[in-house]
Amino acid sequence: MDKVCAIIGIGPGNGEALVRRFCDEGYQVAMLTRSEDTLSDMEQRYGSATGFVCDVTDSDQIHKALGRIEDELGPVQTLVYNAGAGVFKTTEDSTEADFEHTWKVNTLGLAMAAKAVLPQLRKHDQANLMVTGASAAWRGRANTAPFASAKAAQRSLAQSLARQLGPENIHVGYLVIDGVIDLPRTRKMLPDKQDDFFIQADAVADAVWALCQQHRSGWTFELDLRPFGESW
Amino acid sequence: MDKVCAIIGIGPGNGEALVRRFCDEGYQVAMLTRSEDTLSDMEQRYGSATGFVCDVTDSDQIHKALGRIEDELGPVQTLVYNAGAGVFKTTEDSTEADFEHTWKVNTLGLAMAAKAVLPQLRKHDQANLMVTGASAAWRGRANTAPFASAKAAQRSLAQSLARQLGPENIHVGYLVIDGVIDLPRTRKMLPDKQDDFFIQADAVADAVWALCQQHRSGWTFELDLRPFGESW
Amino acid sequence: MDKVCAIIGIGPGNGEALVRRFCDEGYQVAMLTRSEDTLSDMEQRYGSATGFVCDVTDSDQIHKALGRIEDELGPVQTLVYNAGAGVFKTTEDSTEADFEHTWKVNTLGLAMAAKAVLPQLRKHDQANLMVTGASAAWRGRANTAPFASAKAAQRSLAQSLARQLGPENIHVGYLVIDGVIDLPRTRKMLPDKQDDFFIQADAVADAVWALCQQHRSGWTFELDLRPFGESW
Amino acid sequence: MDKVCAIIGIGPGNGEALVRRFCDEGYQVAMLTRSEDTLSDMEQRYGSATGFVCDVTDSDQIHKALGRIEDELGPVQTLVYNAGAGVFKTTEDSTEADFEHTWKVNTLGLAMAAKAVLPQLRKHDQANLMVTGASAAWRGRANTAPFASAKAAQRSLAQSLARQLGPENIHVGYLVIDGVIDLPRTRKMLPDKQDDFFIQADAVADAVWALCQQHRSGWTFELDLRPFGESW
Numbered sequence: 001m002d003k004v005c006a007i008i009g010i011g012p013g014n015g016e017a018l019v020r021r022f023c024d025e026g027y028q029v030a031m032l033t034r035s036e037d038t039l040s041d042m043e044q045r046y047g048s049a050t051g052f053v054c055d056v057t058d059s060d061q062i063h064k065a066l067g068r069i070e071d072e073l074g075p076v077q078t079l080v081y082n083a084g085a086g087v088f089k090t091t092e093d094s095t096e097a098d099f100e101h102t103w104k105v106n107t108l109g110l111a112m113a114a115k116a117v118l119p120q121l122r123k124h125d126q127a128n129l130m131v132t133g134a135s136a137a138w139r140g141r142a143n144t145a146p147f148a149s150a151k152a153a154q155r156s157l158a159q160s161l162a163r164q165l166g167p168e169n170i171h172v173g174y175l176v177i178d179g180v181i182d183l184p185r186t187r188k189m190l191p192d193k194q195d196d197f198f199i200q201a202d203a204v205a206d207a208v209w210a211l212c213q214q215h216r217s218g219w220t221f222e223l224d225l226r227p228f229g230e231s232w
Numbered sequence: 233m234d235k236v237c238a239i240i241g242i243g244p245g246n247g248e249a250l251v252r253r254f255c256d257e258g259y260q261v262a263m264l265t266r267s268e269d270t271l272s273d274m275e276q277r278y279g280s281a282t283g284f285v286c287d288v289t290d291s292d293q294i295h296k297a298l299g300r301i302e303d304e305l306g307p308v309q310t311l312v313y314n315a316g317a318g319v320f321k322t323t324e325d326s327t328e329a330d331f332e333h334t335w336k337v338n339t340l341g342l343a344m345a346a347k348a349v350l351p352q353l354r355k356h357d358q359a360n361l362m363v364t365g366a367s368a369a370w371r372g373r374a375n376t377a378p379f380a381s382a383k384a385a386q387r388s389l390a391q392s393l394a395r396q397l398g399p400e401n402i403h404v405g406y407l408v409i410d411g412v413i414d415l416p417r418t419r420k421m422l423p424d425k426q427d428d429f430f431i432q433a434d435a436v437a438d439a440v441w442a443l444c445q446q447h448r449s450g451w452t453f454e455l456d457l458r459p460f461g462e463s464w
Numbered sequence: 465m466d467k468v469c470a471i472i473g474i475g476p477g478n479g480e481a482l483v484r485r486f487c488d489e490g491y492q493v494a495m496l497t498r499s500e501d502t503l504s505d506m507e508q509r510y511g512s513a514t515g516f517v518c519d520v521t522d523s524d525q526i527h528k529a530l531g532r533i534e535d536e537l538g539p540v541q542t543l544v545y546n547a548g549a550g551v552f553k554t555t556e557d558s559t560e561a562d563f564e565h566t567w568k569v570n571t572l573g574l575a576m577a578a579k580a581v582l583p584q585l586r587k588h589d590q591a592n593l594m595v596t597g598a599s600a601a602w603r604g605r606a607n608t609a610p611f612a613s614a615k616a617a618q619r620s621l622a623q624s625l626a627r628q629l630g631p632e633n634i635h636v637g638y639l640v641i642d643g644v645i646d647l648p649r650t651r652k653m654l655p656d657k658q659d660d661f662f663i664q665a666d667a668v669a670d671a672v673w674a675l676c677q678q679h680r681s682g683w684t685f686e687l688d689l690r691p692f693g694e695s696w
Numbered sequence: 697m698d699k700v701c702a703i704i705g706i707g708p709g710n711g712e713a714l715v716r717r718f719c720d721e722g723y724q725v726a727m728l729t730r731s732e733d734t735l736s737d738m739e740q741r742y743g744s745a746t747g748f749v750c751d752v753t754d755s756d757q758i759h760k761a762l763g764r765i766e767d768e769l770g771p772v773q774t775l776v777y778n779a780g781a782g783v784f785k786t787t788e789d790s791t792e793a794d795f796e797h798t799w800k801v802n803t804l805g806l807a808m809a810a811k812a813v814l815p816q817l818r819k820h821d822q823a824n825l826m827v828t829g830a831s832a833a834w835r836g837r838a839n840t841a842p843f844a845s846a847k848a849a850q851r852s853l854a855q856s857l858a859r860q861l862g863p864e865n866i867h868v869g870y871l872v873i874d875g876v877i878d879l880p881r882t883r884k885m886l887p888d889k890q891d892d893f894f895i896q897a898d899a900v901a902d903a904v905w906a907l908c909q910q911h912r913s914g915w916t917f918e919l920d921l922r923p924f925g926e927s928w
Contacts, residue, residue: 200914624839
């Protein structure tokens with residue numbers, strides 16, 4: 001049985017680095033995102049990866065996409081939940097929709113994906129469920145109300161999953177990304193920053209992969225990732 | 233101008249103890265809950281408190297209820313967000329509706345109430361926004377997925393609010409209740425527990441009141457409340 | 465039996481405010497510090513408080529001073545551990561003596577005082593052991609190595625004490641002071657800061673007293689204290 | 697220039713696994729411990745590793761041992777601080793010496809080793825300082841007073857070091873070991889536990905090595921390590 005890895009949240013940055021990494025490691029990679037354009041672009045660049053349209057704010061789509069993955073590629077052994085949406089505003093400036101969308105993408109989508117993928121993960125001797133989080137999960141700033149509260153909820157949910165699933169030999173990990181990923185988009189937003197300011201997306205993929213490789217007598221639930229030069 | 237306190241989430245336990253306490257301290261108390269029966273019962277017992285029907289999962293109702301409170305009683309000086317809903321299940325056993333309802337009552341409702349009440353709080357020299365949380369905010373257990381993730385989000389949101397509003401002289405506090413409130417309902421659920429196992433609702437009201445009395449040169453954002461005899 | 469409160473770490477600031485507060489509340493107050501000058505000055509200003517020379521880095525002095533307090537005033541019902549020493553340097557710039565002194569004053573002194581006072585606390589139906597900590601306990605900055613690590617150790621020790629002693633009806637509390645106390649000395653060090661920047665020592669004494677007054681069905685172990693206008 | 701790794705705290709368990717791992721990776725390994733017997737035994741088994749007698753409670757010995765390592769092997773590029781001592785007692789049952797020894801081995805020794813090794817680490821383009829900690833650093837239990845407070849201090853100190861040294865391209869990492877290492881000694885103490893209860897020392901060495909391999913655009917300061925089946 002080929003090893004199947006489903007990556008939810010594709011596109012420039014972590015998503016693409018994760019696709020590349022799991023392809024390189026010999027996995028059958030399923031890519032999930034709501035944008036068909038992104039998927040066809042990624043399928044062209046990563047011939048061995050297969051795209052599945054999926055809007056994570058719609059639990060039905062998550063359920064169906066994971067069902068199709070099992071049918072077409074086999075049961076998922078590693079799920080990486082990399083979907084994210086960030087609204088950076090104060091509570092006052094945020095709309096109800098800002099809160100709702102941010103929570104659905106970061107938190108509810110993870111819960112629904114976990115529910116949908118669990119029967120597949122259980123078909124393997126050992127399986128992984130990795131979540132790319134953010135340091136906003138640790139604290140709420142004045143102007144990060146929707147994002148930070150959704151990430152705090154996501155981290156708590158990942159912890160619940162880790163506690164439930166560890167004894168079933170399913171490794172749940174939460175990666176606290178404390179910095180800005182190096183992307184054309186973030187470079188444009190922060191033109192004065194040096195190279196060293198940014199986290200390379202490959203460093204995130206490396207860390208996810210390292211967790212997937214850990215011996216189960218010493219699993220990591222949570223680790224932080226931060227550029228060497230940044231104050232924190 | 234009379235001091236007005238709005239308490240969201242009324243009923244046996246913390247809610248009633250808070251109503252009683254703020255009435256005793258000479259506040260005009262507005263009581264908000266979705267149940268008309270609870271409100272009329274509470275209005276009979278606390279003659280100086282006024283009831284307003286409000287379902288916290290509906291931001292429109294929150295907005296309208298707080299508008300009516302200002303019209304009828306004057307601008308709110310202290311808001312206590314005591315609404316809570318707990319679904320204690322694993323992620324696997326929880327439905328999408330379980331996650332959604334729990335998050336709406338604990339987190340989104342707080343955000344919407346804060347947005348709606350802020351203009352009123354700002355009409356006072358000093359104002360308070362107090363939130364009754366739970367130790368589930370600090371960690372997600374296997375079988376507390378919807379509740380713990382919603383409480384973690386609530387705590388993060390309260391932190392964002394505290395950081396934004398402190399400099400405006402609005403004191404935001406988060407009370408981490410680590411235990412079970414003494415109620416007929418909880419006594420029935422836990423018949424073998426001694427008296428000392430339970431937190432008295434008055435102890436919660438005391439702690440909320442103590443935060444409201446703090447000198448602004450030394451405000452508390454977060455404190456825990458726990459029965460003396462409990463292991464933690 | 466008169467209520468006896470022993471305050472370790474006297475002098476301008478929290479120490480004096482605590483002495484004043486417990487005198488006002490009708491306690492017999494024992495003041496402990498290593499400086500005889502401070503003690504005689506304080507005894508003149510607070511006629512009902514009694515001074516005991518005690519260097520907290522010497523466990524023998526702690527033991528003897530607490531023994532004398534029991535003999536002269538009766539068994540201590542409330543101990544406030546307010547001794548503190550701060551070395552604010554990087555690890556590299558700190559000497560072994562910097563680390564050792566800071567840890568002895570903040571951490572070991574608390575352990576030795578707790579050991580010495582426990583038999584006295586146990587002679588009361590209910591007793592208190594309060595510790596004035598600092599937000600440095602939550603994180604180590606580059607240039608707070610000796611202080612932050614000692615405060616982290618102090619907080620952990622207070623937590624161990626709280627867990628052990630709660631069931632014996634002895635309330636252990638830890639106050640995380642997140643700011644600078646308003647003192648002639650700190651005003652001189654920070655001449656550009658506004659009044660609002662500083663924490664009033666009375667706010668700390670109020671918070672300690674509030675914890676001592678809590679009903680045991682809802683005890684607080686930890687709370688933070690911060691000026692309303694400060695970013696955090 | 698050969699890469700030199702100094703491992704402080706050798707013996708069965710993590711220490712030996714770390715020696716083996718860094719030897720396998722081609723490092724010149726310096727082993728530091730106070731026991732000459734352990735060192736000669738380890739030197740026989742790991743022919744390419746060199747032993748240096750060093751009691752970490754004596755800063756002079758630390759300084760001299762690291763000086764000799766530089767002279768004999770070259771400047772240290774990776775230091776692993778694996779010295780540990782655990783006294784598991786309540787505060788009441790612990791002596792002053794229990795607190796002092798535990799703090800000296802876990803905390804002060806790390807500070808003194810960091811001071812002594814820094815000039816050597818700075819001779820490399822990139823260097824590492826890894827600390828094996830424990831989940832006791834996160835909380836103080838009733839009967840872990842000396843150990844937990846020392847580990848909390850150690851973690852805080854490692855954080856201060858990480859914040860200071862990151863910008864100099866020195867990676868400081870803290871590994872929170874949450875479980876019992878599989879050793880003849882621990883098996884004897886816990887005869888009823890299954891194999892899965894224990895952490896393999898190699899899993900700790902793997903995690904240390906993985907941190908040393910991270911790209912500096914995404915460094916981890918802290919991670920936890922826990923057997924898959926354990927509740928937490």
